[in-house]
Amino acid sequence: MPFQFNVGDHSSPVANYSSFNSSQYSKLKWARNKLFRMVKNNPSCNAHFRTLPNGRSLSSMIGDSSIWVNYGSMIAPLHGEIHVPTGEIAIGDRAFNMGRWMVLATIIHEFAHHNGAPITGGNTLAEEAVYHCGLGTAQEYYDGVDDPRTPYDPNVGG
Ligand SMILES: [Zn+2]
Numbered sequence: 001m002p003f004q005f006n007v008g009d010h011s012s013p014v015a016n017y018s019s020f021n022s023s024q025y026s027k028l029k030w031a032r033n034k035l036f037r038m039v040k041n042n043p044s045c046n047a048h049f050r051t052l053p054n055g056r057s058l059s060s061m062i063g064d065s066s067i068w069v070n071y072g073s074m075i076a077p078l079h080g081e082i083h084v085p086t087g088e089i090a091i092g093d094r095a096f097n098m099g100r101w102m103v104l105a106t107i108i109h110e111f112a113h114h115n116g117a118p119i120t121g122g123n124t125l126a127e128e129a130v131y132h133c134g135l136g137t138a139q140e141y142y143d144g145v146d147d148p149r150t151p152y153d154p155n156v157g158g
Contacts, residue, residue, distance in 0.1 A: 001063070001065035002032065002036075002062055002063055002064075002065060003032075003061065003062055003063075003064055003065065003067040003068070003069065004065055004067070004068050004069065005020060005025065005028050005029075005032075005068075005069050005070075006018070006019045006020060006068055006069065006070040006071065007019055007020055007025055010068050010070070012068065012070045012088050013086050013088065014070070014083045014086060014088045014090070016072065016073060016074045017070035017071070017072055017083070017088055017090050018070060018071050018073060019070070019071060020070075020071045021071075024071065024091075024096055027096060027099075027100040027103050028069070028091075028103060030100050030104075031100055031103045031104040031107055032062075032107075034104055035062060035104060035107065035108070036062060038133055038134055039058050039059050039062060039133070040059075042133060042134050044132045044133075044134075045058055045129075045132055045133040045134065046058050046059055047132070048128065048129055048132035048133075049061070049111075049112065049115055049129065052112060052115040052116050052117050052125060052129075053115070053116025053117070053118075054114075054115045054116035055115075055116075056115050058108075058111060058129075058133070061111050061114065061115065062111075066087075067087065067089070067111075067114065068088055068089065069089045069090070069091060069107065069110075070088060070089065070090045070091075071090065071091065071092075072090025072091060072092045073092070073093070074092075075090055075092040076092055076093060076094055077094060078092060078094070079091070079092060079094050079095035079098075079102060079105075079106040079109075080092065080095060080106035080107070080109060080110045081110070082110050082113040082114060082119070084113075084119065087114055089107075089110040089111075089114065091103060091106050091107070091110075098151075101135070101151045102151045104135070104151070105130045105135050105151035105152065108129050108130050108133050108135070109126045109127055109129060109130055109156075110126075111129070112125060112126040112127075112128075112129035113126050117129070118158070119158050120157075120158055121157050121158045122157040122158065123157055123158055124154070124156070124157055126156075126158070127152065127153060127154070127156040127157070128141075130151060130152045131152045131154075135150060135151050135152050136150045136151070136152025136154070137150060137152075140152055140153075140154050141154060
């Protein structure tokens with residue numbers, strides 16, 4: 001069973017992590033379908049995930065129904081967040097307001113943290129997962145200058 005979105009069927013142990021509404025859920029379903037196809041068609045995505053501290057492929061993680069993604073109403077200005085002790089993930093309004101591609105990028109970024117990419121400021125491993133899964137340009141990656149037309153941001157640390 002794939003990883004799960006909280007649509008009222010999960011009581012998160014993390015305070016302020018709650019369920020998505022139906023308009024958020026439609027963006028999430030699009031992102032999940034896209035994610036499954038990207039992982040299958042883009043080997044560099046799993047290759048990057050296997051280099052992260054916990055060593056899991058993204059294929060393995062997206063097929064893991066114990067991983068829950070919740071709505072984080074209080075996480076602004078972040079797009080997403082992970083509660084490390086429980087592994088619970090939250091996506092916030094900022095990501096939804098920027099559209100489904102940013103929702104997809106945020107899921108990938110937080111899954112990279114779930115796989116051990118450091119949260120500490122300045123470490124770019126989590127955001128690099130967004131690039132390696134095909135959501136940024138090589139110019140952004142190598143020059144370190146953000147192109148606002150892609151959801152990848154080479155200046156995001158932690
Ligand atoms: Zn992060």
